[in-house]
Amino acid sequence: MAFALTNMRVESPAFTDQGEIPARYTGEGEDLSPALSWHDVPEGTKGFAVICHDPDAPLVEHGGYGFVHWVLYNLPGSTTSLEEATSEGTRGVNHFGRNGYGGPMPPEGHGVHQYYFWVLALDKPTALPEGITMAELLKQVEPHLLGMNRLVGTYRRD
Numbered sequence: 001m002a003f004a005l006t007n008m009r010v011e012s013p014a015f016t017d018q019g020e021i022p023a024r025y026t027g028e029g030e031d032l033s034p035a036l037s038w039h040d041v042p043e044g045t046k047g048f049a050v051i052c053h054d055p056d057a058p059l060v061e062h063g064g065y066g067f068v069h070w071v072l073y074n075l076p077g078s079t080t081s082l083e084e085a086t087s088e089g090t091r092g093v094n095h096f097g098r099n100g101y102g103g104p105m106p107p108e109g110h111g112v113h114q115y116y117f118w119v120l121a122l123d124k125p126t127a128l129p130e131g132i133t134m135a136e137l138l139k140q141v142e143p144h145l146l147g148m149n150r151l152v153g154t155y156r157r158d
Contacts, residue, residue: 006147010038010119014084021115021153027105028157033070037081038119042146047122048075049141050082050089051134056113057106068094068134069115070101073141074126092132099131104155112156121146 014034015021023029036050050072057067071092072082082088096102106113122144128137 004147005149006042006121007040008038008042008119008121008147008149009040010036010117010149010151012036012117012151012153015151015153017151017153019153021104021155026103026155029103031101031103032085033082033101033103034117034153035082035084035086036117036119036151038149039080041080042121044123045121045146046077047125047144048077048079049073049120049122049126049137050075051116051118051120051137052101053116053118053134054104054106054113055116056110058110069096069103070094070117071132071134071137072101073128073132073137076125077122090128090130092130092134092137104153104157106155106157108157110157112154115153115155117151117153118148119150120148 052070055066072089074090091099094102
């Protein structure tokens, strides 16, 4: 299946779709991953992965663009939410060079950036090692993708 949006819905109690991400979840705040939940998942879902990506960041690297803030995977199909600062799943490497979540921190004066919190529904559970990149994750899960959708938050650093 090609990467395409489905009817799955992704939400957060911290911000609405296209709403501003509170500073608590940014590099200027406590740098905590926000709570997320999803519903209307595709039938046959047996695993999930989560990615947070800023396509507005002025970074082009290794054939990709933007800035990866979070890569999380090996989530079982029974998972329908993540708590704030979750310890669930396996953490991949972000563009800060760390495993786990790294909150929004756009360059000063760069304007509003959009942060895409993607949830990917998979037709099988994964058992991938810690520390893989977003590109490595997508290569592994693409053949098993049943559907995906996202929640978009915004942040500006003046």
